[in-house]
Amino acid sequence: QQQVKQSPQSLIVQKGGISIINCAYENTAFDYFPWYQQFPGKGPALLIAIRPDVSEKKEGRFTISFNKSAKQFSLHIMDSQPGDSATYFCAAKNSGGSNYKLTFGKGTLLTVNP
Amino acid sequence: ETGVTQSPTHLIKTRGQQVTLRCSSQSGHNTVSWYQQALGQGPQFIFQYYREEENGRGNFPPRFSGLQFPNYSSELNVNALELDDSALYLCASSSNPREETQYFGPGTRLLVL
Numbered sequence: 001q002q003q004v005k006q007s008p009q010s011l012i013v014q015k016g017g018i019s020i021i022n023c024a025y026e027n028t029a030f031d032y033f034p035w036y037q038q039f040p041g042k043g044p045a046l047l048i049a050i051r052p053d054v055s056e057k058k059e060g061r062f063t064i065s066f067n068k069s070a071k072q073f074s075l076h077i078m079d080s081q082p083g084d085s086a087t088y089f090c091a092a093k094n095s096g097g098s099n100y101k102l103t104f105g106k107g108t109l110l111t112v113n114p
Numbered sequence: 115e116t117g118v119t120q121s122p123t124h125l126i127k128t129r130g131q132q133v134t135l136r137c138s139s140q141s142g143h144n145t146v147s148w149y150q151q152a153l154g155q156g157p158q159f160i161f162q163y164y165r166e167e168e169n170g171r172g173n174f175p176p177r178f179s180g181l182q183f184p185n186y187s188s189e190l191n192v193n194a195l196e197l198d199d200s201a202l203y204l205c206a207s208s209s210n211p212r213e214e215t216q217y218f219g220p221g222t223r224l225l226v227l
Contacts, residue, residue: 006156032214043118043204043218044157089156093214100211101147101170104156 003027004092006105013112019077021108023090026071030092034102035064035075038087047088048075080112118207118219126225127195135190135222139207145169146188147216148180151202163188164211192224200226 006023013019025033031052036044050057050064050073057064063076077084087109091102119138127133139146145164149157159172163182177193186207192199202223206216 004156034214036218041220043206043220045218046215049214091156095212095214100208100213101159101162101172102149102157102206102216103159106154106156 003103004090004105006090006108008108009106010109011111013080013110015080015082015112015114017080017112019080019084019110019112020074021088021090021110022072022074023105024070024072025092027092027094027103028071029094029096030103031095032093033064033066033073034091034093035062036089036091036104038089038107044089077110080110082112082114085110085112118205118217120203120205120219120222122222123220124223124225126227128227129195129197131195131226132191132193133195133224135192135203135205135224137188137190137205137207137219139186139188139205140217143207143209143217144186145208145211145213146182146186147206147208148188148190149204149206150174151204151221152198153201157204160190162211169211195226197226200224 034049035047038044061078066073090105147162148160151157161171162169166182181189202221204221206218
């Protein structure tokens with residue numbers, strides 16, 4: 001059972017464009033939604049995260065939009081740069097659960113062309 | 115402040131063998147989680163250790179086992195290796211089990227032939 005579904009699988013954007021990656025979740029107990037960025041040969045690094053009590057969070061060029069009723073959240077990368085080329089993972093966590101695992105989507109490979 | 119480190123970086127084993135992977139958590143962190151990342155997939159939770167005790171386990175068979183030491187470093191052991199165990203194994207540390215932010219190491223790439 002895939003609890004966090006992520007799309008698209010891959011995305012190509014021109015420099016300066018907007019990159020949008022979407023995720024949907026099933027478990028209504030999830031209450032923490034981070035996005036991770038992973039470069040080849042590296043571990044995932046936390047990019048930005050949101051809790052369901054807000055509908056949007058912005059940090060620099062990165063914005064998370066959250067729709068609790070639809071159980072969906074998305075990452076928007078404004079003014080995309082070639083250095084943003086990486087794999088992006090959405091994740092979800094149930095902070096009240098017995099353990100505190102992150103449940104990840106399958107990832108989106110973003111390529112930003114110069 | 116040192117980050118999460120893992121060793122070895124790469125490993126090749128044959129089916130049926132056993133392997134031990136190691137992780138040093140970030141300074142001050144007492145919680146370590148292990149994840150398996152198959153090629154083209156997101157990380158899958160294996161288990162978590164907190165103060166030397168297992169603190170939750172994902173859907174992995176008992177041949178996946180772990181340890182955490184008094185200095186909070188950790189080991190992942192996999193017995194009777196199968197071809198499907200080929201993956202990137204990631205450890206992540208956090209300051210406590212309730213801490214939302216997990217810091218990942220670079221991973222160990224395991225290839226089972």
